Amino acid sequence: MPYTEATIQRIREILQQKGADFYEKAMFGGICFMVDDKMLCACKIDKDTKEDRLMCRLSPQASEEALKQDGITPMDFTGKSMKGYIYVEAAAFASTRDLNHWLQLCLDYNPLAKASKKAK
Structure with a gap:
């Protein structure tokens, strides 16, 4: 399994508690959580550590702060950050x-994030 079900369940529970309307999609070799048809997290x-790793989509400012x-x-993902x-x-x-902190940062940015282009 490319992810730990316990971690996925933790994410589900927090998103449900926050009232987020989300769905799950297999992407990036794991599970992606989508809100408003946009990737949330x-x-x-992780191939090296063998532990779960969370990918977060944040505002540019929040991601710069997080990287500290x-x-x-x-x-x-593609060799370029x-x-x-x-x-x-x-x-x-x-x-x-x-x-909860990381998911809230993702949710805060989601309304401002651009949706990916749909395949025709």
Whole structure:
């Protein structure tokens, strides 16, 4: 399994508590959580650490601030870092409080984020 079901369930529970209208989609070798047809966050197992890693879509300002913290790295899915996307290592979202923090940052940015173009 490319992710830990316990982590996916933790994300579901927090999003439900926040009243987010979300759905899940298999992407990036893990599970992506979508809100308003836009990527909110994703979770998958890190190949190196073998632990869950959270991918967050944040505002450019929030992502710059986040990158100053331990356990946060730029997302470089294609070999080039993508602005506003970060990876959060498992230790940085181990507590419910920490996971809630990251998900709230994602939810705060979601209404401002652009949706990807639909395939024709």
